[in-house]
Amino acid sequence: MSRFLFPPFLIFALAIPCSAAERGQLDFSPSLFTVMAAINAAGYDAEIASANNDPLREQIRKTLEKSQAPVIEDLKKFFAEHRQKGETAELSQYVSFALSVTGPPDFVFKYREVELPPDIRGLQAFGPLLARFSREADIETLWKQSQPACERALERYHEPVSRAILQVNAYLRNPTAGYLGRSFQIYLDLLGAPNQVQTRSYANEYYVVVTPSAEPRVEDIRHAYLHYLLDPQATKYGMEILKKKSLEDYAQGAPALDPAYKADFLLLTTESLIKAIEARLPGHSETVDDALRAGYILAPYFAEQLTIYEKQREAMRLFFPEMIKGIDPGREDKRLASVKFTETPHVRAAKVVAVERRMTTAPSPTDKALDEADRLYGNKDYEHAKQAYLRILEQSSDNAVHARAYYGLARIAVLQNDPEMGERLFQKVLDSSPDAWVQAWAHVYLGRLSDIAGNRDDAAKHYQTALALDGASAAARRAAQQGMQESFKKQN
Numbered sequence: 154m155s156r157f158l159f160p161p162f163l164i165f166a167l168a169i170p171c172s173a174a175e176r177g178q179l180d181f182s183p184s185l186f187t188v189m190a191a192i193n194a195a196g197y198d199a200e201i202a203s204a205n206n207d208p209l210r211e212q213i214r215k216t217l218e219k220s221q222a223p224v225i226e227d228l229k230k231f232f233a234e235h236r237q238k239g240e241t242a243e244l245s246q247y248v249s250f251a252l253s254v255t256g257p258p259d260f261v262f263k264y265r266e267v268e269l270p271p272d273i274r275g276l277q278a279f280g281p282l283l284a285r286f287s288r289e290a291d292i293e294t295l296w297k298q299s300q301p302a303c304e305r306a307l308e309r310y311h312e313p314v315s316r317a318i319l320q321v322n323a324y325l326r327n328p329t330a331g332y333l334g335r336s337f338q339i340y341l342d343l344l345g346a347p348n349q350v351q352t353r354s355y356a357n358e359y360y361v362v363v364t365p366s367a368e369p370r371v372e373d374i375r376h377a378y379l380h381y382l383l384d385p386q387a388t389k390y391g392m393e394i395l396k397k398k399s400l401e402d403y404a405q406g407a408p409a410l411d412p413a414y415k416a417d418f419l420l421l422t423t424e425s426l427i428k429a430i431e432a433r434l435p436g437h438s439e440t441v442d443d444a445l446r447a448g449y450i451l452a453p454y455f456a457e458q459l460t461i462y463e464k465q466r467e468a469m470r471l472f473f474p475e476m477i478k479g480i481d482p483g484r485e486d487k488r489l490a491s492v493k494f495t496e497t498p499h500v501r502a503a504k505v506v507a508v509e510r511r512m513t514t515a516p517s518p519t520d521k522a523l524d525e526a527d528r529l530y531g532n533k534d535y536e537h538a539k540q541a542y543l544r545i546l547e548q549s550s551d552n553a554v555h556a557r558a559y560y561g562l563a564r565i566a567v568l569q570n571d572p573e574m575g576e577r578l579f580q581k582v583l584d585s586s587p588d589a590w591v592q593a594w595a596h597v598y599l600g601r602l603s604d605i606a607g608n609r610d611d612a613a614k615h616y617q618t619a620l621a622l623d624g625a626s627a628a629a630r631r632a633a634q635q636g637m638q639e640s641f642k643k644q645n
Contacts, residue, residue, distance in 0.1 A: 178337075181340060182252075182342075191228055194229075200346035201346075217290055262277075267567050271632055317372075338360050347366055349362070390477050394422050410494075429456040441456040527561065542565075543562070559579075592619075601636065619633035
């Protein structure tokens, strides 16, 4: 099957030197196709009567029903035992699973158990069932027969998505589609319930999964791409952003604002900037005032700054830190004091997923060394990452820096199937005066290791400690809460 690649960077608005872009990909996934075929055969009937379904969904369902593959009865039992409260959550866990496994024929996890997304921890037994399903239902043949429908869908999305990516690259003066070795991948899914746009960020990979709709969900894809490019900036300058955190009290009073933004000021700040940028891009109907009244409290400030940004020549990644420093809480207090927030949220099909952020100040040589070690870890170059973390331990006497390095070494030990060493190193993290976010994640990992070893009481203590920490990230809190609700070892 052919794969569409986004064209090179396009000069837009201002004259910017053009360089080749990294390849942003629009494609179909055999893993996702197999997962979605399996759950359709097993009882996934969400929005089955909708006119927006792709005809391929009904064709696949009928073919599988006629196949009488023995595995389908086992799939039905598995699906029934793992039902979720709501159709979006139902689809979400299987999308996460599909993005976390290798392709056919094996469908094994790409990550170690402690690295798995929380929403798929109960689905470990699904992989072997999927491998059987692929063989018994001859999914390879169904995949090949589905290619004409896939090609038509790709043709429908290719031009508008390419244009949207170019608009964003041009506005942010971003000459490539990549950032620090990360990748942006869009998968179309013709077998899911219509009008779904879901995003995931795993390691260095950012995914967008789009199901059928009456019109291409290009604006949602563009929104996800803005997050892909701007979230790392919020991570890098997180400490500076949090100096303005007193403003979040205004967001708490916005009835229409998603709780995810109320709980994460970095996420709220990034979303406010994205709302301001989107209001200046073609084809967007929501205004900055609409965003403000919905609870995105910094959208007006960023809108003002964007008029300055557009008149100078720096890329957004260079303009961003000064823009953040320029936020004046006193001035914004006056702006926000009289805002009347809307009661009803603006509906967006995209699922909001908060990306874990590692907050740093202006980069020192030690910061750069940690960033390089983290980059090697993220690229799965574990041996070089290990050496980089060890050099940091030798070259720095700062306890918090030692904690970061031990944290990296501990995760590598776990990934290399040495849980005892991992446990000792995570304990060294806790003994080294770590930053709050590192301390919280160390307790989460120690809780998971205790769960796997069958020490539920010890695990619960670690999860409780993580939840009690001031400064723990939203993602660490979610992981700890999940651990309190259910043993990491248990399979639902």
